[in-house]
Amino acid sequence: MKTRIHMAAVLAVLGLACAAARAADVPAPLLEEDTFAVARVRLGEVDTAAIHGKILEMIGEKPQSEVGMDLAGGLTLIGGMAGQLRGAGVEELYFVFNAADLPYFVMAAPNTSSEAVAAVAAVAAVVNQVAALAPTGRLESRAVGGMQVVGRVETLERLKSLRAVARPEFAAALSASPGGAVEAAFCPPAYARRVLLEMLPALPELDEPATVLTEGVRWASARVGLPRSGAQGAAGEGFSLAATIQSQDAAAAGKLEGLIKKAYGMILERTPARKVAPGIDKILAALTPRVAGDRLVLQLEAEQIDTLVAPALAQATEESRRAARMTQLKQIGMALVLYRTDHGDVFPADLAELVKSERLPNKFVQEGRYVYRAGDLPVKAAPLAILAYEKAAGDGGRRGVLFLDGHVEALDEAGFAKAIAADNQERKKLGVAEKPAE
Numbered sequence: 001m002k003t004r005i006h007m008a009a010v011l012a013v014l015g016l017a018c019a020a021a022r023a024a025d026v027p028a029p030l031l032e033e034d035t036f037a038v039a040r041v042r043l044g045e046v047d048t049a050a051i052h053g054k055i056l057e058m059i060g061e062k063p064q065s066e067v068g069m070d071l072a073g074g075l076t077l078i079g080g081m082a083g084q085l086r087g088a089g090v091e092e093l094y095f096v097f098n099a100a101d102l103p104y105f106v107m108a109a110p111n112t113s114s115e116a117v118a119a120v121a122a123v124a125a126v127v128n129q130v131a132a133l134a135p136t137g138r139l140e141s142r143a144v145g146g147m148q149v150v151g152r153v154e155t156l157e158r159l160k161s162l163r164a165v166a167r168p169e170f171a172a173a174l175s176a177s178p179g180g181a182v183e184a185a186f187c188p189p190a191y192a193r194r195v196l197l198e199m200l201p202a203l204p205e206l207d208e209p210a211t212v213l214t215e216g217v218r219w220a221s222a223r224v225g226l227p228r229s230g231a232q233g234a235a236g237e238g239f240s241l242a243a244t245i246q247s248q249d250a251a252a253a254g255k256l257e258g259l260i261k262k263a264y265g266m267i268l269e270r271t272p273a274r275k276v277a278p279g280i281d282k283i284l285a286a287l288t289p290r291v292a293g294d295r296l297v298l299q300l301e302a303e304q305i306d307t308l309v310a311p312a313l314a315q316a317t318e319e320s321r322r323a324a325r326m327t328q329l330k331q332i333g334m335a336l337v338l339y340r341t342d343h344g345d346v347f348p349a350d351l352a353e354l355v356k357s358e359r360l361p362n363k364f365v366q367e368g369r370y371v372y373r374a375g376d377l378p379v380k381a382a383p384l385a386i387l388a389y390e391k392a393a394g395d396g397g398r399r400g401v402l403f404l405d406g407h408v409e410a411l412d413e414a415g416f417a418k419a420i421a422a423d424n425q426e427r428k429k430l431g432v433a434e435k436p437a438e
Helices: 002-024 048-059 066-089 112-133 153-161 168-176 190-199 251-268 280-286 300-344 351-354 415-428
Strands: 035-042 092-098 107-110 141-146 147-152 181-184 219-225 242-247 290-292 295-300 370-372 386-390 399-403 409-414
Touching: 002 370, 048 066, 048 300, 066 112, 066 409, 107 112, 107 290, 107 386, 112 141, 112 147, 141 153, 147 153, 147 242, 153 415, 168 181, 242 300, 251 290, 251 300, 295 300, 295 409, 300 351, 300 370, 300 386, 300 409, 386 415, 399 415, 409 415
Parallel strands: none
Antiparallel strands: 035 092, 035 181, 092 107, 107 147, 141 147, 181 219, 219 242, 242 295, 290 295, 370 386, 386 399, 399 409
């Protein structure tokens, strides 16, 4: 009998210890009725150099490119702040999202030592400076509920007198996907389900009742693995993702799976998704969770993400770069119109002249991306005379060309050669020296 009592006592102690451990995984003093998301970041897992290299690899950019340099600057800042926090003994950060604070959120460190307090305050100061926050949105750091919390003053004042609400679903959600560098839990408040059912009893276009969502999503969690450098500095694993959605029961989980598949099908049918992101059908298939009892689960390893997502990201990045270059050519065209208006309908000798007249940013000349061709062009040239073009084709094998009539076109090498030939014929008619393409 005594042995059973001792065993029961041991089990009770172990149970209390596990419950305390789970509670410690959640910033309980900051949880309110309208808290809808919590994220935890393990700072020791944040390897900014490896993240930088992996992102550039996935989008097909070089470290010396504009994108690579901008990304390096942002990640270096993040890495510096993470290092400062870890040096002060802060190994984890929590981010808490409340409906009342949107679009803002609070950041909390479960460490109130003097070193941690100073480090968290320094991070808040850096964020204020970098983000150039208005006075009403500036962040401060204060101790709340045994944690050092960063947020707006009005938010910190509210939290100081807050009577925390028990939200055990957050602990359940975070424990469902443990072990990642970033762990996140989404737990819609009970009132949000009621509001959704009252305002939107049926989901538009999907022809499904809103109960598919209110019963299908009790909470959701995600675990994100980040790239790490190998022992010799070689690239380690890439990004990985695991997600869990807790439903009311197995039937609700099945209905939610059907809704997700239907929504993905509509994406493929109603948008030019396959043009923008090649292989998107395979991506959506991989992002379709499977039913496991009363849950939906999803897991994507680093190799799967590289195979499925990297090509789409690379193409999307190239499309973005091309759009930016075309926009810059249009800026050159507008600057030329303004210049000619003020200078008797005469073209400037070169792009540097447009910079001097403050009609064009200096980077257009410094970067040397564009070839200007209109310096000796007469006023009465044909509409398809070329004013400027990209010096080199982009990754898609096309280069942007600015024409006299103001339109910009992305031409492959064959089309570009024809445009140059036609332009030289026009120059010959006008008695202007022909110009080979550069």
